[in-house]
Amino acid sequence: MAETSSAKKIEKLRNELRRHEHFYYVLDAPEIGDAEYDALINELKKLEAARPDLVTPDSPTQRVGGKPAEGFRKAQHSRPMLSLDNAYNAEELADWDRRVHELAGKLPVEYTAELKLDGLSVALSYEVAPNGGAGTGGSGTSGSGTGGVRLVMGLTRGDGQTGEDVTSNIRTIRSVPLSILADRLKKAKLPQKFEVRGEVVMPAAAFLRMNEEREQEGLPAFVNPRNSAAGTLRTLDSSIVARRRLVFFAYFLLVDGEYFAAGQTATLDALTKLGFRVNPHRQLVGSVKEMMKFIGDAESKRATLGYEIDGVVLKVDAHATQQRLGYTGRAPRWAIAYKFTAQAAITKLEDIMITVGRTGKLTPTAVLTPVFIGGVTVSRATLHNADFIERMGLMIGDRVKVERGGDVIPKVAEVMHDAEHPRGTRKFKFPTKCPECGNAVVREEGEADWRCVNTDCPAKLRESLLHFASRGVMNIEGLGDAVVQQLLDQGLVRSVADLYSLTEEQLVGLERFAEKSARALLKEIEGSKRAGLARVVMGLGIRFVGERTAELLAEEFGNIKDLMSADAEQLERVEEVGPRISQSIAEFFADKANCDLVKRLADAGVNMTAEKKQRSTQLAGLTFVLTGTLPKMSREEAKEKIEAEGGKTAGSVSNKTSYVVAGEEAGSKLDKARELKIPVIDEDGLLGLLAGHGARG
Ligand code: IVH
DSSP states (O other), X not given: OHXXXXXXXXXXXXXXXXXXXXXXXXXXXXXXXXXXHHHHHHHHHHHHHHOGGGXXXXXXXXXXXXXOOSOOOEEEOSSOOOOOEEEOSHHHHHHHHHHHHHHHTTSOOOEEEEEEESSEEEEEEEEOOXXXXXXXXXXXXXXXXXXXXEXXXXXXXXXXXXXXXXXXXXXXOTTSOSEEOHHHHHHHTOOSEEEEEEEEEOXXXXXXXXXXXXXXXXXXXXXXXXXXXXXXXXXXXXXXXHHTXXXXXXXXXXETTEEOTTOHHHHHHHHHHHTOOOOSOEEEEOSHHHHHHHHHHHHHXXXXXXXXXXXXXXXXXXXHHHHHHOBOSSSBTTEEEXXXXXXXXXXXXXXXXXXXXXXXXXXXXXXEEEEEXXXXXXXXXXXXXXXXXXXXXXXXXXXXXXXXXXXXXXXXXXXOOSTTSOOOOEEOOOOSBOTTTOOBEEOOTTOSOOEEOOTTOHHHHHHHHHHHHSTTTTXXXXXXXXXXXXXXXXXXXXXXXXXXXXXXXXXXXXXXXXXXXXXXHHHHHHHHTTSOHHHXXXXXXXXXXXXXXXXXXXXXXXXXXXXXXXXXXXXXXXXXXXXXXXXXXXXXXXXXXXXXXXXXXXXXXOOOBOOOOOOOOTTTTOEEEEESXXXXXXXXXXXXXXXXXXXXXXXXOOTTOOEEEEOBTOOHHHHHHHHHTOOEEOHHHHHHHHTXXXXXX
């Protein structure tokens, strides 16, 4: 009885979560807040922890990703993933349209216009899962248990013929359904085996956040969202992929290696019915004029989409016409990509402005004569660092070419040297003093940046406060630029710890503050006390410690005291922490001012604890020897699993060996085991031990 009721409860929760995921990630219209979603997923995790036999690979809890794999397996595409021919202007489109009409004869010619998403294409296979892994015993606990299908493989485009099997990473993308129920298949009129192709993109917000984090961790920034989506999808640790919030837009459907026979509009409709995210900006067009209208609209929307596009794709809509037109070697004749030309404009460099960041870093920014580029007015562009200015040979007054792509910060791409564009005359001298506090700035060897090292620099304090309050850190809503500046100007805050002693009276005295807004801000500040250790560690702004490192540190140490007193060896036990990060942490806590800050935060009631990761010890004290080929796991994987549970592995069999794990074609090690009477188990036996059951010897 208890069996079925927990199975039912689990399935009910899963369905509820799937519904919310669909609302959130596919329809972009969430019905519940993040906290409620988290609560539901945590409840499911708890239930599943009690019943591991009911965990199925399509459970929403399985999107978290896992441990690094050894590399990606290659696999053949069911049908080559081709490329597209390009057009750059109306004439080229007209040429193509003419050819299409010629070849189509009497067949209908209409086109679906879609956005050309700037990501990377992937192919996802769905089928009835091969005996569904765990949970098949439960009544209908798996998404495919009742005539539905599951995601069984996700491949990158690769060379078009073969791609890389990135299934574990694809599974972490929330807009990819892990399973599709029978009634949806029926609605979309699909069989129980098909393939979906589309584009994986990284939203602009995720891109910016990721690069900020990379910068904090001292890693080189990705140049654009497309590269970072590609890099992310090929990351071996899928738990990192899960945090990157990639999005999948579906645009093709293949059944038996053939494009869905009902045509492109019908394909997109069917994909929608299946629960995929289909880009809403699409339209049927009949003439080049209509194409150009769609393209113009797309260009003007480009800056506000929240993800990057680099053109528009036009596809002949009717399947029969597509078949008649066929393919050249590399691309279908029935589709073409209209590529936007690089968004750039020439304008004048009026000045170079220096801003001081939280870490004291001096960042030069170009102040430009405002210029309209691809739908937005640009008046600032990044100049990276002193070397960049030097290399470009920039002079104030120069005419420069400024480029921007989607939401990415505009950059100065080139100085104009031709006769048409007068050169500037004023040389820019990178400051030797901090523009905010006047202290001398330093540049350490091997570093690109100049820094203000004055611990009392007001700019650093301002930026630290903003960082501390920001989303993803302590998340204090309402504590933005203007408020922080006022708090500083009035002398109300001299350290982040002072935030916790602000009073309503003090706030009401500030500009644009009434009782109500003051109370709201205080409530936010109060609420931030519960953010937990990882957020506080991030908030402290330790160099090279970004979100992920902070989380891992919190899990490892569980409270700030233990973190502060950890030595290099203990710190470096944490995944991702090497000598550089451990040294930075040690230096941070060696500074008395920082220790005082922590103490003041603690006194104010800021929670600085976290749930410590339970070290798995299932196999502690046991030594395994692996031999032969295991049916499902590679030896490396088996070794990782054993070690993750506290066990050891050895290369040869001795009296100290607890178990020999033998696969096919096990050789002399097996003989030795028999000789020494060491228990021999197979892969299932090992899995049993890992899961905490006894081995079947
Ligand atoms: S259709 C036969 N539709 O553009 C291949 N591609 O330049 C037809 N892309 O490899 C692909 N958005 O990665 C298609 N709405 C869209 C697209 C799209 C982006 C990418 C895709 C393809 C590349 C070709």
